[in-house]
Amino acid sequence: xxxxxxxxxxxxxxxxxxxxxxxxxxxxxxxxxxxxxxxxxxxxxxxxxxxxxxxxxxxxxxxxxxxxxxxxxxxxxxxxxxxxxxxxxxxxxxxxxxxxxxxxxxxxxxxxxxxxxxxxxxxxxxxxxxxxxxxxxxxxxxxxxxxxxxxxxxxxxxxxxxxxxxxxxxxxxxxxxxxxxxxxxxxxxxxxxxxxxxxxxxxxxxxxxxxxxxxxxxxxxxxxxxxxxxxxxxxxxxxxxxxxxxxxxxxxxxxxxxxxxxxxxxxxxxxxxxxxxxxxxxxxxxxxxxxxxxxxxxxxxxxxxx
Amino acid sequence: xxxxxxxxxxxxxxxxxxxxxxxxxxxxxxxxxxxxxxxxxxxxxxxxxxxxxxxxxxxxxxxxxxxxxxxxxxxxxxxxxxxxxxxxxxxxxxxxxxxxxxxxxxxxxxxxxxxxxxxxxxxxxxxxxxxxxxxxxxxxxxxxxxxxxxxxxxxxxxxxxxxxxxxxxxxxxxxxxxxxxxxxxxxxxxxxxxxxxxxxxxxxxxxxxxxxxxxxxxxxxxxxxxxxxxxxxxxxxxxxxxxxxxxxxxxxxxxxxxxxxxxxxxxxxxxxxxxxxxxxxxxxxxxxxxxxxxxxxxxxxxxxxxxxxxxxxxxxxxxxxxxxxxxxxxxxxxxxxxxxxxxxxxxxxxxxxxxxxxxxxxxxxxxxx
Numbered sequence: 001x002x003x004x005x006x007x008x009x010x011x012x013x014x015x016x017x018x019x020x021x022x023x024x025x026x027x028x029x030x031x032x033x034x035x036x037x038x039x040x041x042x043x044x045x046x047x048x049x050x051x052x053x054x055x056x057x058x059x060x061x062x063x064x065x066x067x068x069x070x071x072x073x074x075x076x077x078x079x080x081x082x083x084x085x086x087x088x089x090x091x092x093x094x095x096x097x098x099x100x101x102x103x104x105x106x107x108x109x110x111x112x113x114x115x116x117x118x119x120x121x122x123x124x125x126x127x128x129x130x131x132x133x134x135x136x137x138x139x140x141x142x143x144x145x146x147x148x149x150x151x152x153x154x155x156x157x158x159x160x161x162x163x164x165x166x167x168x169x170x171x172x173x174x175x176x177x178x179x180x181x182x183x184x185x186x187x188x189x190x191x192x193x194x195x196x197x198x199x200x201x202x203x204x205x206x207x208x209x210x211x212x213x214x215x216x217x218x219x220x221x222x223x224x225x226x227x228x229x230x231x232x233x234x235x236x237x238x239x240x241x242x243x244x245x246x247x248x249x250x251x252x253x254x255x256x257x258x259x260x261x262x263x264x265x266x267x268x269x270x271x272x273x274x275x276x277x278x279x280x281x282x283x284x285x286x287x288x289x290x291x292x293x294x295x296x297x298x299x300x301x302x303x304x305x306x
Numbered sequence: 307x308x309x310x311x312x313x314x315x316x317x318x319x320x321x322x323x324x325x326x327x328x329x330x331x332x333x334x335x336x337x338x339x340x341x342x343x344x345x346x347x348x349x350x351x352x353x354x355x356x357x358x359x360x361x362x363x364x365x366x367x368x369x370x371x372x373x374x375x376x377x378x379x380x381x382x383x384x385x386x387x388x389x390x391x392x393x394x395x396x397x398x399x400x401x402x403x404x405x406x407x408x409x410x411x412x413x414x415x416x417x418x419x420x421x422x423x424x425x426x427x428x429x430x431x432x433x434x435x436x437x438x439x440x441x442x443x444x445x446x447x448x449x450x451x452x453x454x455x456x457x458x459x460x461x462x463x464x465x466x467x468x469x470x471x472x473x474x475x476x477x478x479x480x481x482x483x484x485x486x487x488x489x490x491x492x493x494x495x496x497x498x499x500x501x502x503x504x505x506x507x508x509x510x511x512x513x514x515x516x517x518x519x520x521x522x523x524x525x526x527x528x529x530x531x532x533x534x535x536x537x538x539x540x541x542x543x544x545x546x547x548x549x550x551x552x553x554x555x556x557x558x559x560x561x562x563x564x565x566x567x568x569x570x571x572x573x574x575x576x577x578x579x580x581x582x583x584x585x586x587x588x589x590x591x592x593x594x595x596x597x598x599x600x601x602x603x604x605x606x607x608x609x610x611x612x613x614x615x616x617x618x619x620x621x622x623x624x625x626x627x628x629x630x631x632x633x634x635x636x637x638x639x640x641x642x643x644x645x646x647x648x649x650x651x652x653x654x655x656x657x658x659x660x661x662x663x664x665x666x667x668x669x670x671x672x673x674x675x
Contacts, residue, residue: 047673082511087512090322103513105517
């Protein structure tokens with residue numbers, strides 16, 4: 001059963017077309033990722049799902065409820081964590097949780113057990129009397145997540161929850177999300193970190209208000225038609241310029257100390273040697289790698305597979 | 307309307323207030339500061355005006371006249387010794403605010419039963435003070451004349467009876483004004499800031515995605531400020547009556563009731579501001595321009611409305627404090643009852659209904675403008 005259905009949704013702000021007819025469906029209990037850079041329209045879509053924005057056209061149903069008609073009903077079963085930290089900085093951890101429990105009218109007798117569970121996975125209990133404003137970035141995100149979960153929502157919507165958080169806390173946060181998903185909650189999460197795509201059951205690559213590719217991370221990568229090589233050596237910038245002139249090359253991206261190059265067909269060892277000689281790159285090393293989400297995404301961005 | 311959600315918002319708002327030194331300052335220090343400022347610094351009563359006397363007559367009669375000036379608490383009299391050409395330096399150097407000049411033959415002319423003139427020159431750089439000085443001078447001269455004619459020859463005399471504030475003290479005049487100012491400040495300024503703060507910090511986005519209704523947010527946020535406004539209002543009244551000896555003739559119950567009405571009007575103003583403003587800065591600016599200044603200038607608090615040009619008078623009809631001032635002065639000083647304040651009450655009630663309806667409708671439950 002589809003828990004969330006987005007059908008041909010478009011939204012325009014003045015001249016900007018934030019969403020250009022987006023459609024997707026999320027299964028119950030699925031961890032679904034919207035992957036894309038800033039300004040791709042992820043936030044607009046998530047806010048529309050949360051009934052905070054009204055799409056210009058198209059429809060969205062959450063657990064069978066229509067976002068244009070059943071606003072209070074949707075808000076009661078949905079947990080939302082906005083992009084920016086949106087809790088009360090001058091309230092303590094416990095006071096924030098209490099406030100959201102009151103807001104969602106969590107029955108008094110259920111609270112101790114729920115708090116215990118939330119404190120268990122967030123490990124925030126030792127800090128419960130600390131002001132939210134004095135928490136670290138990772139702890140703030142865990143508190144925001146706890147507040148979004150206080151009413152045990154059926155569907156959880158998270159807008160770039162790991163943005164600006166250190167790698168260790170990011171990993172911890174994703175582990176928590178997996179626990180929540182194991183409990184049967186549907187999760188829709190957006191991120192600009194491509195490496196987080198692999199944490200999701202299914203992903204949609206978002207670019208300029210459109211979905212460029214959708215499916216499980218493996219499927220999205222598997223559908224990539226080109227062979228990807230990791231090239232290392234000296235004078236990478238010159239190498240990049242050189243390869244850009246080769247007809248087999250479909251995309252080149254500089255990744256720190258290496259180039260990721262996608263080819264329309266696998267170059268033969270002779271070709272490699274010839275390139276190394278012709279371009280004057282004596283120390284050139286190459287190895288074929290399986291494409292990462294980032295390779296796929298960048299290829300889409302450059303219009304290579306369009 | 308769910309009372310528990312309203313209570314949750316109010317409880318949270320109280321924590322914000324307690325944790326925010328700026329708000330606490332406005333709530334607890336501002337009333338005292340305003341009272342001190344107006345009570346001690348801002349004084350409409352004129353005293354010890356320095357008067358330079360030039361007595362060219364130097365007769366028994368002229369000395370009698372001067373003694374009358376000396377006897378008045380409003381004047382401090384000294385004899386001018388300098389030359390006539392330098393007379394203006396008295397004003398230029400602020401040595402005197404008025405000059406009394408008695409011509410030669412003053413006494414002789416009076417004894418000959420002819421009208422004699424004396425001259426008073428007044429520094430009118432402060433026109434209000436100049437008017438008062440002029441009036442006091444006339445008063446003294448009239449008394450002096452009456453004394454000369456033996457009290458019998460005057461065709462009629464004017465006997466003034468000043469009611470409700472016989473000593474014409476400032477306190478009964480400014481305490482109601484401060485009450486209005488402070489209630490506006492707390493109700494309009496603080497409420498508009500508290501809602502825009504949630505817009506700015508993104509917390510409104512977070513709480514909107516909950517089953518809460520706009521009415522619950524508004525009422526929950528406004529309740530603590532009603533309480534605080536009442537607390538502050540009572541504080542000012544108590545200080546006004548005890549320290550500044552403002553009379554309290556009318557009904558305390560009626561005053562409390564109408565104070566609640568005024569707070570409601572001010573709160574609805576604050577709500578309107580918060581729906582217009584998107585940042586705290588803008589809210590604060592709007593609150594100052596649209597509530598504080600009119601309350602200070604266009605309510606009849608300091609400047610009488612009757613002497614203002616028509617456009618300003620028209621604007622003043624939508625300044626809530628104008629009606630509240632009539633109410634407070636009426637109840638405190640005159641013992642007015644509700645029957646005599648009906649017009650003011652209706653204006654305030656009408657304004658509240660209109661403003662509340664607008665802000666209720668404009669309060670968006672999503673992020674679309």
